[in-house]
Amino acid sequence: MKNIKKLDILLISIYLLISVGAAIYFTIDGLNVHEGAIEVIISVENQEYDRFTLPVPKMKEIVIETERGRNVLVVEGDHIDMLASDCNDQICVHQGEISTPNEMIVCLPNQVVIEIKGKKKIEVDQIAQ
Numbered sequence: 001m002k003n004i005k006k007l008d009i010l011l012i013s014i015y016l017l018i019s020v021g022a023a024i025y026f027t028i029d030g031l032n033v034h035e036g037a038i039e040v041i042i043s044v045e046n047q048e049y050d051r052f053t054l055p056v057p058k059m060k061e062i063v064i065e066t067e068r069g070r071n072v073l074v075v076e077g078d079h080i081d082m083l084a085s086d087c088n089d090q091i092c093v094h095q096g097e098i099s100t101p102n103e104m105i106v107c108l109p110n111q112v113v114i115e116i117k118g119k120k121k122i123e124v125d126q127i128a129q
Ligand SMILES: [Zn+2]
Pocket: 085, 087, 088, 089, 090, 091, 092, 093, 106, 107, 108, 109, 110
């Protein structure tokens, strides 16, 4: 009996942790959408290549061509996806789409970095006050 109770407590604790975590996550996510402060920064060889805010009003395709190679990005709504790349590992293509702050797609061979930035930290501070 004692073992079952311990297991129950453990399960309840895990459940509570997940619930609280999900609640915080969705609150922050909702605020970000409300603020419209999600920014995408595309860097090529450590230089800023393009910068725009999410979501985009209509689908757009970004073609990045350098001496290293060619990457094709698709931005639709608040999602960014690496559609195609001529790099040899294809990690960036297989990564799938990203849409939340702090997520990124990196193409090491072509030195292309797509980063999503948001005002997450500031908003959390405001909640705490
Ligand atoms: Zn790649």
